[in-house]
């Protein structure tokens with residue numbers, strides 16, 4: 001349903017030279033599947049998501065969504081066609097209420113619906129429905145609200161960018177199982193989770209390992225996960241660079 | 254007197270009125286009081302020596318409100334009005350003021366409202382004033398409010414002063430004198446566009462022990478408009494004061510924010526924050542990823558910011 005063909009992305013660095021962030025990325029996301037994108041910090045995971053959403057314009061390549069070339073469509077047009085993205089670092093808004101942003105995400109939602117999504121992500125509706133998305137919310141609260149919005153939006157393809165970042169360990173478990181549960185209920189919709197979460201990677205359909213702007217490995221979780229677990233894919237250093245969370249998660253269990 | 258549809262539009266915009274309000278009110282149109290009603294506890298009396306009214310709230314009056322909107326529909330009119338509010342000891346009331354100008358002609362329409370508040374011991378007031386202009390004429394819509402507030406021992410006022418849109422020129426002057434344990438919170442919201450100009454000068458004198466003052470200003474300047482915002486806190490005693498001005502600048506607009514702290518006592522604690530910036534790009538992008546187009550996203554962000 002979504003195809004990235006030979007996508008490259010570069011930015012001008014501080015010295016004026018172009019820095020290549022993504023190099024000849026080829027990826028296919030199929031309807032109804034659950035994907036994980038993983039890899040070390042700075043590898044290009046968020047950049048892939050932003051290129052898909054139209055936030056970054058690739059320097060080369062083509063993006064097809066349900067057969068249509070969307071490479072030159074705006075963010076809004078892509079969103080309206082059914083692509084959605086939960087930010088790694090969601091912005092704050094002074095004066096925009098939780099209730100309003102939930103209605104922007106899904107204009108058909110009613111009060112009960114909003115409350116139920118808030119409850120799902122562990123936010124008490126009474127306390128949050130009228131809250132402002134401003135600086136008074138903590139990082140973890142904004143992340144949960146971000147997930148609530150995207151669950152409410154229920155797009156054809158949703159990318160969750162490190163839903164675990166900034167959220168306490170106990171909540172991570174719940175957020176990820178919630179996303180998976182919703183995905184199983186809404187058959188046909190595609191979910192991509194950018195994550196390092198050790199309990200999530202083995203159970204998704206496919207894992208895509210990104211490092212240095214390249215796809216290092218992709219395939220069914222059953223074949224890719226052991227490589228990551230046993231640190232067989234060397235040089236990418238995922239266990240070292242992103243290992244903090246993994247080790248903590250292990251201790252927690 | 255019957256209200257025309259333009260009158261009703263203006264009254265709705267500035268005082269959220271649908272028809273004639275309940276309780277005490279005074280509606281001023283084109284330089285004259287046209288409708289007035291006192292209530293058992295709130296008396297409205299026309300001044301004898303100059304245009305305007307005295308609004309006298311009896312001590313102990315609770316949960317009552319007064320509406321005193323002003324509307325102007327004639328081009329070329331210059332209206333000056335003096336209103337005095339005396340809020341009796343221990344009263345707790347809401348005052349809804351506001352001025353709407355519809356100028357369809359080529360001459361300037363101007364309203365200068367000079368409002369004086371005396372908030373007696375232990376009284377509490379919520380004051381809401383909205384300014385709004387409309388009409389397609391070449392004539393300017395000018396509003397120059399002056400607000401003088403005295404808060405006696407233990408009194409409190411929250412003043413929300415909003416310029417919705419359509420005001421071409423404004424000079425807003427607010428000066429407050431706060432006595433022992435008195436408190437004042439001024440919330441200002443201002444939007445300018447086109448070639449509009451707005452100047453706001455707010456000074457709070459913290460005279461009494463344990464007095465407090467707060468100014469929270471948010472503004473949006475679009476197109477070629479210009480804004481100057483000065484807020485000054487004068488701490489003369491053991492007092493706390495805080496100024497916060499936060500502005501969004503767009504197009505070729507200009508904004509000057511000048512917070513001033515003036516401590517005349519070592520026990521005064523005065524702070525300020527000021528920020529001017531564009532709409533954050535990540536806010537726009539976030540709303541567009543939820544399906545809004547750029548204009549809808551900007552409108553949503555500005556409406557929230559100015560709330």
Ligand SMILES: Nc1ncnc2c1ncn2[C@@H]1O[C@H](COP(=O)(O)OP(=O)(O)O)[C@@H](O)[C@H]1O
Nearest residue numbers: 011012021039040041042043044045046047048
């Ligand atoms: N807007 C940008 N301008 C310049 N460099 C960027 C920009 N966005 C990302 N990068 C760089 O691209 C690389 C990949 O970043 P990112 O996609 O955020 O990685 P990940 O999500 O895997 O941690 C990093 O080196 C980062 O600094």
Ligand SMILES: [Mg+2]
Nearest residue numbers: 045046047088
């Ligand atoms: Mg990232």
